[in-house]
Amino acid sequence: MTTETGPRRSDATRAAILEAARVRFAEDGYERATIRAIARDADIDPSMVMRYFGNKERLFAAASEIDLRLPSAGALPTRHIGAVLVGHFLDRWEADDVLNAVLRGGVTHPAGAERIHAIFKEQIGPVVAGVCPDPAEAPTRAALAASQILGMALARYVLKLPPAVDLTRDEVIAWLAPTIQRYLTAERPHIEGA
Amino acid sequence: MTTETGPRRSDATRAAILEAARVRFAEDGYERATIRAIARDADIDPSMVMRYFGNKERLFAAASEIDLRLPSAGALPTRHIGAVLVGHFLDRWEADDVLNAVLRGGVTHPAGAERIHAIFKEQIGPVVAGVCPDPAEAPTRAALAASQILGMALARYVLKLPPAVDLTRDEVIAWLAPTIQRYLTAERPHIEGA
């Protein structure tokens, strides 16, 4: 017997809190995104946030939950995986505030860094393992690709460096795709002094 | 007549505060790096921090002051500028905590982002303008290079993604150098839909 729970009256409030939390975490980071500010944005009392989410850390965990919806490794055109991935992440980053909340939270709070580790391992790892030549190199190659994608997100959405902000979607793809493609599929470079 | 000011007795304290501040800002970001914690690390009273630096924001400004000491554009082997730059930044990042303090502060506090904008414009811009084919493209190309270098720093020193941490200096250079080289000196890629 499943615990049959119909939609409650409070679901709207819950959602409003989550949405406000995402915006605040994305824009201000963990510490400056105060529960009081989030509650004000959601037009409710701060104590409601506590009732629904227990404490601030659990609120962040809920607000930064995300499924990257990466295409499965099999369904990918390996030759153009770089362009596909860059485009996919750009879209996800601009669709809502979750990725931004995760990124800023990851730099601001230890729990946020943990969350990024988990996403990296559980969602990015497998996809990369499916496309790169030697599975043993997958974590390294995934980290390289992540460094470029996170770096562009940092410059564009967090630091807002003007030239990075001004790039169009197609320009970002055209520049970054070959980089990601190489990190994931090219043969290992010659390492100086190895 | 120059204001002749000999070395004061307080210079040691000043330096201790600055050093402690850099460590804390680098490890905890702007908000969590409290003046009290910094003072405790420097083994002095919190009020001394105020006396010497006025307030927290000015302390951060002083602690995150940095000269990247980038080689001037002329003195660079254009063919290998990618490798030189990556190596240079890796060294600077690991030599002390300033760059880490700047990076984490930039994500944590508006004043930090401003500081990064300034460094980008005043120190990175000119060097890139000296090596890239069309000066008009310099800001864009500089932003692309910055995205990769900042991204690697983020993954390696802030988020501490294991595979990024485990890379040796030479491995990072071997992987990233071609990317930076291309961003700075290769001809513009074909932009889809332009």
Add this chain to the structure above:
DNA sequence: CAGACTTGCCAACAAGCGTTGACCAACAAC
């Protein structure tokens, strides 16, 4: 209608923050 549960607001708490000003000891100048 009576009672139980849900949704919400209000007021308050303890703790931690940046910041201030009064006070003390050592040193320098005359």
Add this chain to the structure above:
DNA sequence: GTTGTTGGTCAACGCTTGTTGGCAAGTCTG
């Protein structure tokens, strides 16, 4: 040796934070 300046401590301020518990409506169930 007194006097002013410098380097430093101490205790407190006003404020904000996360968090808690009590209380008033509203809503469902019988």
